[in-house]
Amino acid sequence: xxxxxxxxxxxxxxxxxxxxxxxxxxxxxxxxxxxxxxxxxxxxxxxxxxxxxxxxxxxxxxxxxxxxxxxxxxxxxxxxxxxxxxxxxxxxxxxxxxxxxxxxxxxxxxxxxxxxxxxxxxxxxxxxxxxxxxxxxxxxxxxxxxxxxxxxxxxxxxxxxxxxxxxxxxxxxxxxxxxxxxxxxxxxxxxxxxxxxxxxxxxxxxxxxxxxxxxxxxxxxxxxxxxxxxxxxxxxxxxxxxxxxxxxxxxxxxxxxxxxxxxxxxxxxxxxxxxxxxxxxxxxxxxxxxxxxxxxxxxxxxxxxxxxxxxxxxxxxxxxxxxxxxxxxxxxxxxxxxxxxxxxxxxxxxxxxxxxxxxxxxxxxxxxxxxxxxxxxxxxxxxxxxxxxxxxxxxxxxxxxxxxxxxxxxxxxxxxxxxxxxxxxxxxxxxxxxxxxxxxxxxxxxxxxxxxxxxxxxxxxxxxxxxxxxxxxxxxxxxxxxxxxxxxxxxxxxxxxxxxxxxxxxxxxxxxxxxxxxxxxxxxxxxxxxxxxxxxxxxxxxxxxxxxxxxxxxxxxxx
Numbered sequence: 001x002x003x004x005x006x007x008x009x010x011x012x013x014x015x016x017x018x019x020x021x022x023x024x025x026x027x028x029x030x031x032x033x034x035x036x037x038x039x040x041x042x043x044x045x046x047x048x049x050x051x052x053x054x055x056x057x058x059x060x061x062x063x064x065x066x067x068x069x070x071x072x073x074x075x076x077x078x079x080x081x082x083x084x085x086x087x088x089x090x091x092x093x094x095x096x097x098x099x100x101x102x103x104x105x106x107x108x109x110x111x112x113x114x115x116x117x118x119x120x121x122x123x124x125x126x127x128x129x130x131x132x133x134x135x136x137x138x139x140x141x142x143x144x145x146x147x148x149x150x151x152x153x154x155x156x157x158x159x160x161x162x163x164x165x166x167x168x169x170x171x172x173x174x175x176x177x178x179x180x181x182x183x184x185x186x187x188x189x190x191x192x193x194x195x196x197x198x199x200x201x202x203x204x205x206x207x208x209x210x211x212x213x214x215x216x217x218x219x220x221x222x223x224x225x226x227x228x229x230x231x232x233x234x235x236x237x238x239x240x241x242x243x244x245x246x247x248x249x250x251x252x253x254x255x256x257x258x259x260x261x262x263x264x265x266x267x268x269x270x271x272x273x274x275x276x277x278x279x280x281x282x283x284x285x286x287x288x289x290x291x292x293x294x295x296x297x298x299x300x301x302x303x304x305x306x307x308x309x310x311x312x313x314x315x316x317x318x319x320x321x322x323x324x325x326x327x328x329x330x331x332x333x334x335x336x337x338x339x340x341x342x343x344x345x346x347x348x349x350x351x352x353x354x355x356x357x358x359x360x361x362x363x364x365x366x367x368x369x370x371x372x373x374x375x376x377x378x379x380x381x382x383x384x385x386x387x388x389x390x391x392x393x394x395x396x397x398x399x400x401x402x403x404x405x406x407x408x409x410x411x412x413x414x415x416x417x418x419x420x421x422x423x424x425x426x427x428x429x430x431x432x433x434x435x436x437x438x439x440x441x442x443x444x445x446x447x448x449x450x451x452x453x454x455x456x457x458x459x460x461x462x463x464x465x466x467x468x469x470x471x472x473x474x475x476x477x478x479x480x481x482x483x484x485x486x487x488x489x490x491x492x493x494x495x496x497x498x499x500x501x502x503x504x505x506x507x508x509x510x511x512x513x514x515x516x517x518x519x520x521x522x523x524x525x526x527x528x529x530x531x532x533x534x535x536x537x538x539x540x541x542x543x544x545x546x547x548x549x550x551x552x553x554x555x556x557x558x559x
Contacts, residue, residue, distance in 0.1 A: 005124045009110060012131035012379060013103035016386040020141035021095045025087060026399050027269070027416070028144050031055060032076065033090060036520050039076040040085055049073045051227045060517060065330045066232040068224055071183035072147050094143035101149035102140045106131040108156035109350065113357065115163040116202045116307040121368035122357055125375030129353040132383040135264045136349060138342040141393040148346040151184035155191025155347075162199040162212050163307070171212045178216035190318040190347060192216055197314060201307035236330035239337040240275045246325035248276040249338045252283030254290045254320055256340060261316060261348040267389035268406040269399055270413070275337040291320065308361070312354035319348035335410045396420035411448035414440050418457055425464055434465045450481070456488055463495050471495070479508070486512050490519045497525065502532045 031037060032054055038044050043058045050070045052061035075097065083089035109130050113123035139148045158177030165171050178195060181188035192213045200209035240246050253273055260271070276284050294317040301309030323339055331339045356375075357364075364371040392402035400417035407413060418440030424433035438461040444454035459474040475492045482488040493508035506529035512518045513526065 002120075005110075005120070006107075008376075009106050009124060009127055009131060010103055012128040012383065013106040014099055016132050016383045017099060017102065017137070017140045017390070019387070019390055020393060021092060021099065023095060023141065023143075023394055024091050024396075026142060026393055026396055029091070029094075029142075032144050033080065033094070034087070039073060039080050041520060044077075046074070046077075049077055051229075053228075057520065059520075062229040063231040064233050065236055066230050067186065067330075068228040068230075069147055069183065069185055070227075071150060071180060072185070075146075075150070091143065094146075095141075098140055098143050098146045098149060101146050101153050102131070102136065105149055105153040105156060108153055108160060112156050112160040112163065112198070112311075113308075115160045116198060116311075118308065118357065118361065119364045119368055121372040122360060122364035122375075125360075125364075125372045125379075126353045126357040128379050129356065129375060129382065130350060132379050132386050133349040133353070134382065134386045134389050135260055135342050135345050137267065137386060137389045137393070138269065139346045141390050142343070145343040147185035148187075148343050151181045151188035152191065152346055153181075154178070154184060155181035155188050155195065158212070158216075159191065159195035159198055162195050162209070163202045163204065165199070165204065165208060165212075171208065175212040175215045175219075178213060179219055182216065182220040187322050187344070187347075189217075190315075190322055194311070194314050194318065197302070197310050198307045201301070201305045201310045203305075232328075232330055237328050238331045238334040239325075239328070241328075243325070245275050245277055246328075246338070248279065248281060248284050249273065250324050251287035251291070252276040252281055253323070253338045253340050254287035255283055257320055257323070257345065257348065258290060258316065260340075260342060261319075261345050262352050263385075264342060264389075266405075267392050268402050269341075269392045270333060270335065270403040270406050270410070271340045271342075272335050272407045272410075273337045273340050291317075294320070308354060308358050312351050312358060315354065316348050316351035319345060333410070333412050335407050335412065396423065409447055411444040411451060411454065414444035414447065415451075415454045415457060418444065418454070418461065422457065422461055422464065425461075431465070434461060437461045438465065452482060452485065452488070455481070456491060459495075460491060483511075484515050486515050486517045486519055486522075489515070490522060493525065497529060502529045502536070505529045506533065 025034060033039060036057075038052055038054070038056050038058070038061070039049070041058050044052070048058065048061060050073075052073065053064045054067055054069055054073055055064040056062060076094070079090055079093045079097065083093055106127050110123045110127035113126055114120060118126075139145045154177045158174045158181060161170055161177060162174035165174060174195065178188075178192045181191055196210045196213040200206055240249060256271065259265075276282070279285065294313055298310070298313040298317050301313050323344060325338070329339070332341075360371055360375070392399050397417065397420035400413050400420055403413040404410065404417065418437040421433045421437035421440060424430045425437060438458065441454045441458040441461055445451060445458065448454065455474075455478060459471060459478055462471040462474055475495065478488045479492055489508045489512035493505045493512065496502075496505035496508065506526060509522050509526035509529060512522050
């Protein structure tokens with residue numbers, strides 16, 4: 001491409017997102033990388049990381065989200081190891097990795113466009129527009145989303161190698177890259193299919209076009225069957241249970257998928273989706289028209305064997321199909337009846353720049369410098385717009401407030417805001433932040449009475465604020481209502497332990513262990529309680545057998 005083209009692409013990929021390099025853990029980062037996470041547990045060896053669910057633990061590696069992403073887990077473990085598990089250095093390094101993967105993906109777009117014989121200036125210009133696309137903020141600024149950037153980078157590199165393949169070695173390299181893309185994220189299936197379609201559209205024989213993608217898919221399917229025990233926690237499901245409602249709801253979000261993939265507008269981590277209960281529900285008929293139009297465009301591009309047309313149509317059409325409810329999957333927020341997150345649109349954002357490239361291909365061949373200059377006039381305002389959308393990923397509090405601006409009735413986000421303010425109480429001793437946290441948890445419980453997390457966090461806020469009587473009442477209610485929930489038993493037990501009530505703490509830790517799903521450290525905490533009880537009994541002359549915690553009577557009656 002030339003030195004200056006490379007510098008231009010690097011600047012476009014990094015500058016709009018550069019501020020994110022100093023952002024801390026946000027949202028799922030705490031579960032995926034923080035204390036208690038699988039990658040931060042030294043007991044988790046590399047073999048377990050190659051087989052586990054990202055949300056798993058050493059005690060329970062599977063049965064959480066149903067996601068198998070070994071490349072992501074190994075990358076996160078490497079970051080944890082290089083930073084000795086310190087949170088801020090880990091976050092800084094993870095953001096650098098995320099920026100690097102996005103830069104690599106940007107170059108892969110340019111190389112792929114040149115491989116399908118687009119002029120260099122046009123390929124660079126289209127890749128630059130892709131690099132600064134505002135919808136990429138969630139995928140790049142949020143460190144836990146680099147399954148999308150890593151999968152896209154490897155998938156597009158694999159497609160480039162396949163389009164340009166001349167020898168068997170090129171096909172092997174392509175298959176390896178496509179397999180690695182699948183190891184980053186399951187949705188890289190789109191890029192595997194796209195690689196074969198582009199290679200065929202660019203003139204490769206059908207056998208060569210499909211051999212590498214098919215080999216990658218078969219290897220992935222075999223390795224997943226051997227290594228990964230699937231299964232999804234029922235609590236991870238959200239959205240309608242009826243299949244017809246899920247399919248109609250999916251159709252209703254397709255116009256928004258197109259809109260967000262062109263220009264997403266105001267920054268928010270959450271785009272609420274209401275269930276569509278009938279064909280007349282908002283968005284359903286427009287969604288069906290969008291789907292039919294994209295199917296027609298994809299068929300036309302295939303008929304003409306136009307690789308550029310296939311790239312523009314299939315990147316959008318395929319992204320939509322990946323969001324379809326072929327089965328029920330974990331979708332995170334119960335406020336979403338369909339999985340409409342901006343990180344799912346990382347590849348879909350290729351559609352608009354590629355379509356622009358198709359329009360400008362003739363002028364680019366006649367006047368490449370003018371065409372590139374015209375494209376860069378679009379890149380500059382897009383870059384500023386992208387930079388302005390970073391705010392929700394600056395902190396947990398910013399995340400929650402931006403989400404509440406879009407979904408003010410979200411109990412999940414009120415709970416998230418309370419957790420962020422509770423962290424300010426813990427880290428800064430800000431009593432006002434503690435009171436705000438308590439108010440946020442109580443608001444969440446108004447919206448979703450009896451919900452586990454706001455109930456537990458309300459207890460923690462009361463205890464942190466020193467409201468012992470209220471905390472004791474809340475603790476008793478929690479243990480009664482959630483008698484077999486390890487997080488409840490563990491937190492209440494640690495509260496008793498901190499207050500020197502070792503007998504109560506020992507009973508709860510024992511009940512937690514009996515659930516078969518104890519939190520890390522429960523065994524050690526129980527041992528500490530028993531030791532303190534034995535020491536107290538020796539000092540008082542009582543029988544040390546009293547130190548054995550009572551049986552968890554009634555635990556089976558919990559929910």
